[in-house]
Amino acid sequence: MELETLSPNPEKGAETPQPKKVFVKTYGCQMNVYDSQRMTDALAADGYAETNVIEDADLVLLNTCHIREKAAEKVYSELGRIRELKNEKAAEGREMLIGVAGCVAQAEGREIIRRAPAVDLVIGPQTYHRLPDVLARVRNGGRVVETEYALEDKFEHLPQPKRAQVAKRGVAAFLTVQEGCDKFCTFCVVPYTRGSEVSRPVAQILAEAERLAEAGVREVTLLGQNVNAWHGEGPDGAEWGLGRLLYRLAEIPGIARLRYTTSHPRDMDDELIAAHRDLPTLMPYLHLPVQSGSDRILKAMNRRHKAEDYLRLIERVRAARSDIAMSGDFIVGFPGETDADFEDTMRLVREVGYASAFSFKYSPRPGTPGAEMDDHVPEQLKDERLHTLQALLVEQQQAFTASMVGRTMTTLIEKPGRQAGQKVGRSPWLQPVIVDEKVGEIGDIIEVRITRPGFNSLYAEPI
């Protein structure tokens, strides 16, 4: 009889209980995208379905980024808007919980509760596996801040996504293998928000990659703040680095493409470079941030290498894989940066030739050594330098795109195109490739010839 009261009987006219709904908004890096997926999986096990419509949500989660100033401010203004929504729903007698996750949550903690009265929970990146428990505590009354670094391994406690869920997310997937950072670049907040460097064990990574492959994933991007610092004990008892891990992942049936991001120049070892030479599965694209081309600034940033080391490293990578495309990150206007230092950065960019790159104005992050330094660069000068650098980077990117016309390459078909009759794939160099929808199914890898460049994309025909 107990059962009957639990399961509503349609014949008696009872309504089927609607699952609770969660709306997740993700800011920042790819790791946050991955984390949002894993949080959604954890919430699915707790009875929450995902929604893209914020108005329908019983729980709104903002997965935040703290890397630059405006990111946190955007979160606070977004919270202001969501608060109004929450009040409207409350007037209708419906509850909407608001949670802040991610790096702003970790860095600001209780401050969020103080500044944003509508927030019910604050949860840091190392405690996502406790989300269902945190929600239970919120429902028992009270606002919860959960930002202590957990002693247990969150990945051991997070449920794996269901096969259908993985398939819904597409044929290219992220997989975090390493998290946190011990390098303490003087501009960077990551060691404080993501904690110290941790590598996931080999068996855990292989199991997750195999699950992804079984669900139809063809391309896996390994993620880590210092992904090439990843290390672990292999099944052979030997110490493995990222290179060795890539060789092993390349053996998994179904996985046709591998990538990894973000790397630090100091952790590019011989085996990883050899993997670029030996593994056709490893895509010829390397995101290797240098931040500055000036040795003086590199030293002040605590990067612990010189511009020349970086250039020689790229030579070695290119010797291993001649068609590799380079990508990077740059910061202009770090404290003490002179015109001559900035010129060194411009020179380095000209020497490398980037296929794509991200460039930012230095933004002092509270608690980092850079913020305490003298000689901050005036905002206007930062603007000018950023403008000059970006003009060069855009020119290089366009030249790279133009050089693709007439070339043949593989393309992984990922999704329907924006226009009817088209599908969009991805080139080995991460460019969207637009093809006729009839050339193949999503998940297929086909040979194409590039016919013309589009806006940030390439048009292609099958061979």
Ligand code: 5AD
């Ligand atoms: N100011 C500006 N840019 C920054 N980055 C990291 N911290 C800062 C900061 N304080 C940039 C770096 C890094 C990328 C993810 O963000 O270029 O590689």
Ligand code: SF4
């Ligand atoms: Fe932003 Fe860094 Fe956190 Fe990613 S790890 S969300 S880039 S602060």
